[in-house]
Amino acid sequence: MSRGMQVLVAAFIVVLVIGAALYADFVSADVARVSDLTRDATAVIGVPWWTGVISRLTALGWAIAAVAAVGAGRHARTDQRSRLLFLGGLCGVSALDDSLLLHEEVLPSMGLPEIPFLVLYAVAGLGLASMWLRARRWTPVEIAFAAGVVMMAVSVLVDVVVNRAAVEDFAKLTGVVAWCFCGVWAHEDSVRGPVPTNGPEQPPVPVPVPVPPTRGHADAPAGCPGRRGPGTKPGQARR
Numbered sequence: 455m456s457r458g459m460q461v462l463v464a465a466f467i468v469v470l471v472i473g474a475a476l477y478a479d480f481v482s483a484d485v486a487r488v489s490d491l492t493r494d495a496t497a498v499i500g501v502p503w504w505t506g507v508i509s510r511l512t513a514l515g516w517a518i519a520a521v522a523a524v525g526a527g528r529h530a531r532t533d534q535r536s537r538l539l540f541l542g543g544l545c546g547v548s549a550l551d552d553s554l555l556l557h558e559e560v561l562p563s564m565g566l567p568e569i570p571f572l573v574l575y576a577v578a579g580l581g582l583a584s585m586w587l588r589a590r591r592w593t594p595v596e597i598a599f600a601a602g603v604v605m606m607a608v609s610v611l612v613d614v615v616v617n618r619a620a621v622e623d624f625a626k627l628t629g630v631v632a633w634c635f636c637g638v639w640a641h642e643d644s645v646r647g648p649v650p651t652n653g654p655e656q657p658p659v660p661v662p663v664p665v666p667p668t669r670g671h672a673d674a675p676a677g678c679p680g681r682r683g684p685g686t687k688p689g690q691a692r693r
Contacts, residue, residue, distance in 0.1 A: 508623050509552065515630035516549035522637025529644040537585040538640055541599070544578055545633060579606070595643060598636035605629030 455463075479488045490498050496505050520542045527538030551557055557571040583603055589596050609625035612618055 508627060512623065512627045512630055513549055513552040515627065515634055516545050516552060519630055519633040519637055520545035520549055522634060522641060524637075526637050526640035526644055530640060531644070534640065537582065538637070540582050540585060541633065542637065544582060545630075579603075593639075593643070595636055595640045598632050598639060602629040602632035602636060605632060 475488055475491045478491065479485045485491065496503055523538050523542030523545060525542075527535050527542060530538050554560060557568050561568060561571060586596060586599050605625050606629040609622045609629065612622045612625060
């Protein structure tokens with residue numbers, strides 16, 4: 455897609471969002487004014503600024519991880535491109551889900567159950583993990599991805615078994631940060647080449663430098679390139 459087309463798509467999305475906000479203000483009795491949709495939620499409901507700050511940082515981290523992974527996937531090798539793009543897409547959906555509370559509030563309000571959405575999340579996560587497990591070597595990129603998977607699993611287990619919101623959210627934030635590093639490091643490797651991880655870096659092999667002929671080469675055996683013939687002066691090539 456050309457850059458001009460990218461600008462047109464972005465402009466269309468912005469216009470679509472503005473139009474949806476104006477339409478919601480016109481038809482919905484729950485929306486008192488358009489500013490309720492454009493301002494920050496803490497300012498609208500009148501709570502301290504730090505309310506939900508971890509949740510907002512996590513949503514911001516999802517967006518950063520999505521952009522980093524997609525950007526790295528566009529320039530990565532063929533064997534890495536699909537898994538990076540998949541990771542970026544999953545992070546992008548998670549950013550929208552965390553910001554708009556899609557599976558927690560929006561879908562139930564529309565009469566749709568939450569369970570199918572969570573099943574799709576699980577299937578996508580398992581498919582993504584299987585793609586990354588096929589890597590033949592473990593670089594810092596793969597290690598960062600694995601760390602993110604572990605922390606996401608901890609977040610889900612805490613949510614289902616213990617139901618401790620603070621532990622769940624901190625584990626999720628840690629996993630998001632790990633996936634941010636995964637995308638950023640993958641992009642760096644695609645630009646400057648992967649960092650060697652299979653033991654210490656080997657010293658460069660010395661390249662032999664040719665030595666120019668000197669006066670001592672006149673006594674070299676016959677057939678040597680530096681030997682002077684009879685009657686030749688030093689520095690004069692033999693004909």
